[in-house]
Amino acid sequence: MQKASLRLFAASTLVSTLLLLSACGGGGGGGSTSSGNDEGNSGGNETPQTALSHRSGNSGVAETQGHFDQIISASDGEDVAFSVFVPNNTEGAPVPLVIHGHGFGLSRIKDFDDPNPVSSFASGDVSGDVSRRLWEEAGYYVISFDQRGFGESSGDITVMDPELDCDNISRMIDWAEQNLPNLGYRDSDPVIGAIGLSYGGGFQTVCSSTDKRFDAIVPMATWSHLPYSLYANQTPKNIWLDLLAVASQGKLAPYLIQGFIEATTTGDISDEIIDELATHGPRAFCQGQMATGLSTADALFIQGSHDVLFNLNEAIENYECWKANGQDTHLLIQRDGHIVPALQTAGSQILFGTDEQLYCDEQVLNTREVAADFLISKLSGSAANFRLPDICFSLAASQQGTTFAEVPRGGQLRELPPSQVIPGGLSSLANLLQNIPLTTLLNTLSALPVETLAVVQQVAAGLADPASLADSADDIVNLLPEELIVQLVAPAQFIPLETMTSAATLAGIPLASLVLDGGNGEDTTLYIGLGRIPAGGGDAKLINDQVLPITGTGSLLVEMIGVSEQVNSGDTLGLMVYGFHPYFLHGAAIAQPTLPTGLAGTIDLPLVQ
Structure with missing residues (x-):
């Protein structure tokens, strides 16, 4: 315990500082930029929706704009705290409800005009901006709640336990049905949407699967499968585990504390903990492991290609799962998301970044407007007038992007020259x-x-x-x-695959078919990602800052981490292999015997010309 606490103390100082710095610049521009949602786009549910009505026996009540705080009891007696934003509604018309969830370590929006810097950070991200617009401009009810164990909601932090966290959400919706006089209904069901990023995205995917009263969700930068997010190929992602442990302020459920200690020390997390976490994400619902089945809400997923905590593969898995379930579903890929302090940089925020504009073929979309308009189209019954591409890989730096009907997986097969790499550090x-x-x-x-x-x-x-x-x-x-x-970085070995003869875009999931031999046998751990040497020469650069741990020897078929990157004529693409990497930093990884490992195979690149 002492070793883990010493390491977390160092992370605590860094996080506290960065949260305050992030809060100061967190609002981002909310300027109005044409979202360009017109012809030439697939997607959009064109089935006409019936108008909203009041709950049976309720004729509506005139309301003026305001907000108030509320606390109700959870099933285990803990507090569930939330703030209710009532729109200006002098006619008492039926209106939808949008539920806003905050990120891990933060708390709910109590007042959109609160000058407190941390509160401003919570309300100034994209999801907070959209919530405010839906309250003030669209005239919706908005509820922003404290997730279990954060803010004024009590109880252990259980990281989206379907039985505890989601029961809190269901009880909050029950309260709304009983206490919001103008809550709109369609076909006897309340009309409810949701928005939030990171942990605020997780509540949407999991809890809309346990409670089918959600009609539309906008999960941003969130997960599909927590064991993959935090322990891919049995390798703990310590850089983020440490930061999340600090952000929990000691309120994690005991079994999660044990998991964090195991990850920080031995690097081996017990199967019981991993099995439990596997039920705390949408993959379990998508694969039929949960009795309630998957969400029936339409969904807009927004994810960052440089997000090391929740990478593109998680959003792609969510998108494909919702799509296969028959929901109207869209996926927008932008640059940032969760950003590792000191190792990455992002926009106007330090711990998180979001592109203001998205580029999808000929369209220029404003991220905030798209998120708001998606919810309005779904909740207010105007879906036939709203269009979005099914999938868009946006590259804001070059102001271009590409749309797809399906996420590319591979497409351009390249031989990986036989090489020797050295594990450990x-x-x-x-x-x-x-x-x-x-x-x-x-x-x-x-x-x-x-x-x-x-x-x-x-x-x-x-x-x-x-x-x-x-x-x-x-x-x-x-x-x-x-x-x-953060200075403990092993130099990567760059294994060239191809020198580009024309410009192209990497967009999708690279596929690796590898053969490894020697090294430390089944205990060998290496870290792989795509790299690029620019046409003018220089050092190889890791594409999108993404590496994936691979373990063992023999034949491996691997879905590498999804990429979104412009490449130029003369650039050399290659595989970057690390003996260890600071994202996955623990003693056992560094102390691997430095026995040469043979590596060969093929890499299937998602190159779009």
């Missing part, structure tokens, strides 16, 4: 220690046993083999401050 750890002044090094690692500290001194002085750090790598990493940990 003890040499990189030794180099880092050698670059730290000796006095600083000794003070930083003073908690180590005397005999271990002596080995560290020998390695730092270049007098001992880096392999001698193997047994103490975990202890060393857990004592290093975050600003040093």
Whole structure:
């Protein structure tokens, strides 16, 4: 426990600072840019919808704009806190309800004009801006709630447990049906939409599957399968696990705390924890593992190609799942999303980024307007007048983008030249220690046993083999401050695949068919991603900042992480292979014996000319 707490203390300082910095610049521009939702676009439910009506026996009540706070009881006696925004509705007309969910570590919107910087951060992202527009301009009810364990909602944080978190949502909707006099109905069901990013997207996909009263959802930068998000191929994504642990402020359910400790120390999370987390995402509903079945809400998914926490594959899986279930579904790919502090940068926010505009063939779409208009079209019955492409990969930097009817998987097969790669990172750890002044090094690692500290001194002085750090790598990493940990980057091996003869776009999921031999056998762990060397030369750059851990040896068929990138004539594309990577930083990964691993196979690139 002590090792984990030391590491998390370093992350805590960083997160606290970054949250405040993010809050100061979090609003982003909300300017009106034509969304261009006109001819030439697929998608959009063209079935005419019936007009909204009041609940049976209710004739409507004139209401003036305002907001108030409410607390109700959860099934286990905990508090469920939310704020209700009542629109100006002098005629007492029936109107929809939109539910807004906040991100992990934050809390609900209590007042759209609250000057508090953290509150401004919560209400100033895209989902907060859209919620405000729907309340003030569209005249909808809006409820913004504190997720379980955050803000004024009590209880352990259970990370979207269908039985606990979603029961809170259902009880909140029950309350709305009983207490919002102008809540609109269609075919005897309340008309309800939802919006939120990250954790605020997770409640939509999971809880609209347990409670079918949702009509339309806009999940942004969210997950499909938490074991993939946080523990892909049995490799913990420690950079984000540490940050999420800090953001939970010690309120995680006990089994989740145990999982975080296991990830930070041994790197092995118990099967029981993984099995439980697997039920906390839409994949379980899509695959028929949950009794209630999948959501029946129409959906607009928005995801970032550089999002390391919840990558493109998760949004693609969600999109394909909803589409196969018969829902009107759309997927918009932009650049950012969750951004790793110190390793990535994003727009006007530090921990999160969103493109203001999306480029889809000839269309220029405003992200905020598209999200709002999608909900309005679905909830107010004007869907026949709204068009969106099914799938759009937008590249804001070059102001271009491509639309698809299906997400490309591969398409251009390239041979991977046989190569040797080296797992582990003890040499990189030794180099880092050698670059730290000796006095600083000794003070930083003073908690180590005397005999271990002596080995560290020998390695730092270049007098001992880096392999001698193997047994103490975990202890060393857990004592290093975050600003040093982010410097612990192993150089990638770039294996060229193709030099481009014309410009093209990488858009979709690359497929890898690999054969690995030697190394550490089934304990071998490597990290792969696509890379690019620009036509003018220079260092290889990891495309979209994305790497995927692969484990073991033998034949592997891998869906690599989805990409969205413009490539130019003369650029060289290749596979980047890391012996370890700071996204997945724990002692066992670094301390892998540096035994050469043979690598060969093919990479199927989703190249669009």
